[in-house]
Amino acid sequence: MPQAAQTAQTMIGQSNPTAIMFFVAFVVSTLLITWWAAKRTRTTKDFYAAGRSITGFQNGLALAGDYMSAASFLGIAGLVSTKGYDGLIYSVGWLVGWPIIMFLISEPLRNLGKYTFADVVAYRLNQRPIRAAAAAGSLVVVLTYLIAQMVGAGTLIKLMFGLPFELAIVVTGSLMIMYVLFGGMIATTWVQIIKAGLLLSGATLLVLLTLNKFNFSYANLFNQAAAATPAGQKFLEPGGLVTSPIDAFSLGLALMFGTAGLPHILMRFYTVPDAKAARKSVFYATGFIGYFYILTVTIGFGAAVLVGQKVIMGIDKGGNMAGPLLAEALGGNLFLGFLSAVAFATILAVVSGLTLAGASAFSHDLFVGVIRHGKASEKDEVKVAKIATVGLGITAILLGILFKGQNVAFLVGLTFAIAASANFPALLMSIMWKKFTTAGAVTSIYSGLIVATVLLILSPTVWVDIVHKSEVDAITKQVKGIEDAAKAKIGEIEKQKAPGLDAAKMAEIDATIAAEKKAVEAQTKEAKAAMPKAIFPLKNPGIYSMAAAFLIGILVSLMASDKVAESKYEAQKLREYIGVGAED
Amino acid sequence: MSKKTVHEILEDEDFKALSSQKNVISIILTILELVLYFGFIALIAFNKPFLSQKLSGEGATTIGIPIAVGTILGSWVFTGIYIFWANSKYDAEVKKVKDNIIGG
Numbered sequence: 001m002p003q004a005a006q007t008a009q010t011m012i013g014q015s016n017p018t019a020i021m022f023f024v025a026f027v028v029s030t031l032l033i034t035w036w037a038a039k040r041t042r043t044t045k046d047f048y049a050a051g052r053s054i055t056g057f058q059n060g061l062a063l064a065g066d067y068m069s070a071a072s073f074l075g076i077a078g079l080v081s082t083k084g085y086d087g088l089i090y091s092v093g094w095l096v097g098w099p100i101i102m103f104l105i106s107e108p109l110r111n112l113g114k115y116t117f118a119d120v121v122a123y124r125l126n127q128r129p130i131r132a133a134a135a136a137g138s139l140v141v142v143l144t145y146l147i148a149q150m151v152g153a154g155t156l157i158k159l160m161f162g163l164p165f166e167l168a169i170v171v172t173g174s175l176m177i178m179y180v181l182f183g184g185m186i187a188t189t190w191v192q193i194i195k196a197g198l199l200l201s202g203a204t205l206l207v208l209l210t211l212n213k214f215n216f217s218y219a220n221l222f223n224q225a226a227a228a229t230p231a232g233q234k235f236l237e238p239g240g241l242v243t244s245p246i247d248a249f250s251l252g253l254a255l256m257f258g259t260a261g262l263p264h265i266l267m268r269f270y271t272v273p274d275a276k277a278a279r280k281s282v283f284y285a286t287g288f289i290g291y292f293y294i295l296t297v298t299i300g301f302g303a304a305v306l307v308g309q310k311v312i313m314g315i316d317k318g319g320n321m322a323g324p325l326l327a328e329a330l331g332g333n334l335f336l337g338f339l340s341a342v343a344f345a346t347i348l349a350v351v352s353g354l355t356l357a358g359a360s361a362f363s364h365d366l367f368v369g370v371i372r373h374g375k376a377s378e379k380d381e382v383k384v385a386k387i388a389t390v391g392l393g394i395t396a397i398l399l400g401i402l403f404k405g406q407n408v409a410f411l412v413g414l415t416f417a418i419a420a421s422a423n424f425p426a427l428l429m430s431i432m433w434k435k436f437t438t439a440g441a442v443t444s445i446y447s448g449l450i451v452a453t454v455l456l457i458l459s460p461t462v463w464v465d466i467v468h469k470s471e472v473d474a475i476t477k478q479v480k481g482i483e484d485a486a487k488a489k490i491g492e493i494e495k496q497k498a499p500g501l502d503a504a505k506m507a508e509i510d511a512t513i514a515a516e517k518k519a520v521e522a523q524t525k526e527a528k529a530a531m532p533k534a535i536f537p538l539k540n541p542g543i544y545s546m547a548a549a550f551l552i553g554i555l556v557s558l559m560a561s562d563k564v565a566e567s568k569y570e571a572q573k574l575r576e577y578i579g580v581g582a583e584d
Numbered sequence: 585m586s587k588k589t590v591h592e593i594l595e596d597e598d599f600k601a602l603s604s605q606k607n608v609i610s611i612i613l614t615i616l617e618l619v620l621y622f623g624f625i626a627l628i629a630f631n632k633p634f635l636s637q638k639l640s641g642e643g644a645t646t647i648g649i650p651i652a653v654g655t656i657l658g659s660w661v662f663t664g665i666y667i668f669w670a671n672s673k674y675d676a677e678v679k680k681v682k683d684n685i686i687g688g
Contacts, residue, residue, distance in 0.1 A: 225644070238648060248625050
């Protein structure tokens with residue numbers, strides 16, 4: 001059977017007829033669905049919310065489809081295959097927001113809103129300023145996430161199929177526009193459901209094939225993983241991912257509450273008939289997503305043993321091809337083709353969901369809520385949503401190409417930090433707190449947005465790794481130069497040591513070496529002192545930006561009370577808890 | 585839609601019981617989830633040696649692996665508990681409030 005040595009010859013990166021066949025089958029069937037959905041998409045309720053016809057189970061799959069991106073499938077498997085246990089830690093963070101959505105958000109969201117989460121925030125408050133702020137929060141989240149996904153899509157498709165980056169982005173963007181433009185939420189939901197089904201079954205099959213190699217024993221898999229990797233036993237222990245506790249805490253907060261503030265996720269709760277189905281769908285989604293991460297982690301460990309880190313990192317430094325390589329090793333070209341097509345479908349489905357969420361923030365919140373003061377015909381609203389879809393799609397294509405080759409990993413961190421700080425606090429306070437005011441909500445949203453963005457720019461992730469990258473590189477090079485020169489010099493001095501030399505002479509040489517070493521140390525220290533430092537110390541600003549959004553929202557609300565909003569709280573409460581008057 | 589005003593419904597004992605029970609369950613489960621996840625993060629941050637212990641003498645598997653997987657499964661179990669409570673208790677209470685007070 002294929003072992004590490006043989007898998008070095010891989011079909012990855014070449015045009016793969018099997019992959020193309022599977023992918024064409026996916027595209028054709030999803031376009032047929034879009035055509036079918038287009039005939040059923042007439043009203044705003046159809047376009048934004050699939051006519052509220054999706055069941056709890058279906059929506060659970062669709063939510064999982066929206067959330068399980070190619071980045072998490074390929075990225076987490078890659079992280080586990082190269083970093084072991086740290087990859088597992090990372091995957092846990094992506095799941096823990098879902099119970100929060102269930103306990104605090106899903107039912108009130110469904111009962112109080114219509115199409116976007118701004119409906120809930122604006123329920124008792126002054127429509128126009130709230131809708132403008134919420135649309136800003138949604139659009140920034142959608143755009144940053146969309147750029148990250150697009151650049152990831154271009155890179156991954158290039159890696160998998162050998163397709164040029166720009167072409168990959170244009171294909172992805174065009175298909176995404178078609179799904180959303182013609183099929184609205186009905187098509188987008190079914191694309192998500194099919195993709196989730198394909199991804200879960202593909203990953204399950206890969207895990208079964210993997211475990212088969214280890215006699216279906218996880219203990220066996222871990223033993224061999226520790227034996228096969230240079231890190232050894234350390235491969236199964238927490239490593240360098242979590243360094244400072246506050247950094248870990250801050251990232252954890254952003255991941256957890258950011259999930260509960262993602263517009264494309266929140267929007268899905270309007271596709272089900274009632275709050276009961278909304279809550280059910282979170283249960284299914286959490287189960288599917290948790291199961292998916294366990295599969296992904298298994299794939300990562302399996303790849304570390306059966307493919308080998310050297311081969312994985314030889315193809316892509318980040319390890320992104322660990323999953324496809326493992327599929328190729330265990331199921332040949334056919335399985336590789338299938339899995340590559342599934343990864344492409346995954347990218348496509350996620351960007352479609354994002355585009356739809358962006359388009360609805362634009363038309364439902366900005367156009368109808370702000371520009372038209374809440375009064376627009378359904379026809380106009382759908383028309384604007386469709387124009388926004390095309391506009392967003394083209395913007396995403398252009399930005400994806402513009403950001404080619406850039407390090408966009410920080411954008412995912414930014415997305416979650418903003419979602420956790422701009423969207424989540426305002427949503428939660430509008431549901432739970434009677435005294436929440438329009439001014440409080442607006443200042444909370446904007447401060448969350450601004451604090452998260454500014455702090456992330458000043459953080460090591462952007463300030464050091466991106467803004468001052470050339471300086472960091474120059475200094476790293478300089479330090480290496482100093483060290484190399486010193487090594488050579490010390491080597492020269494050591495050559496003077498000859499067996500017959502007397503003790504005094506030997507001591508003299510050793511002293512010279514020691515002095516030289518000391519001088520080098522001082523030199524490198526001096527060079528490193530010029531290294532740019534981040535103005536804000538944490539890698540993710542979540543803890544500060546969330547605190548700012550909550551504090552400012554509370555303080556501003558307490559400064560000037562809003563009697564009208566308070567008087568509407570009773571009606572909101574009745575509707576929130578028992579669904580009387582909820583949109584159907 | 586009703587004989588009673590919204591205010592009267594909110595003052596009704598049944599509604600009060602229903603809303604406060606839901607708040608208690610939601611908040612308890614949210615706190616449990618926070619403790620579960622940030623407890624895990626705290627272990628990584630402050631007690632790496634604990635997570636690095638081997639499960640058994642001969643195997644390489646560390647305690648950290650079942651703990652991480654347990655955090656994932658635990659989160660799902662919490663959502664299951666909520667669903668179980670909501671489907672069996674809450675929905676019945678909501679129906680009662682709707683029938684007795686509003687529809688009555």
